Amino acid sequence: MEKADVSTFESKLLRPTKPGNDDSWAFLVLPKSASDTLPRRGRTSVEGTINGYLFQATLEPDGQLSHWLKVSKGLREAACANIGEMVAIQISPANPEPEPQLPDDLQEALAVSPAAKAAWEDTTTIARVDWVHWIESAKQAKTRKQRVENACDMLSSGKKRVCCFDQSGFYSKSLSAPQAAD
Known part of the structure; x- marks a missing residue:
């Protein structure tokens, strides 16, 4: 990691209002200043630390030209990060970008x-x-x-990229961070 590529910030670990079938995960929203250092407004893979614990993950766009991170129970526990608390984050773009899991x-x-x-x-x-x-x-x-x-x-037909898809969710509002529970 080059020093210029690293973003350091704090964020509150939040519980989603609608966690689906798995209520053990949490999330945090990156400050826009941290997202601005990343290469893309859409899905972006990063490596870094939460409370000093190493992780690699793919950030999701929040629809506000920033990103959010889903934090699994395992990652929360390993990083000694509790829901509702501020956590120390350090991230940089993953290089190279890892292959996406094929649905x-x-x-x-x-x-x-x-x-x-x-x-x-x-x-x-x-x-x-x-x-x-x-x-x-x-x-x-x-x-x-x-x-x-x-x-x-x-x-x-030979098309190699999805066109007309707003990967950030900003223009179509199709993507957003989860809503936080009180």
Whole structure:
């Protein structure tokens, strides 16, 4: 990590109002000044520390041109970080950007479309992050299914990047940080 790439700040560890099936996670929102040092407004992988404990994670866009971080129970416990408390954070962009985890539905669709799979393998890691982000940002199952189909069609036709998708959520307001419980 070069010194210029490192952002150091404090943030409050928050409990989400709607944690889904797993209520053990928490989150924190990066100050905009820390997000401004990152290479992208969309999903961005970072490495750093929470209360001095090393971690690597992918930040999510908060729809306000900043990012938020989902903090698992394991990471919270290892970093001695309790919900409701301020935590010390130090982050820098991951270099290189790690490969995104391929969602099962996209993996299945690529498996039956050799042209789409070949185009997928010929794209950059950042482009694959954007494709996965676009699919996973769908709010409804029907929309997600359509996006998987469209992704395979677009990849098969030679398209290597998702266009017209606001990875930050700022213009479409499609993405945001979770709401914090009181």
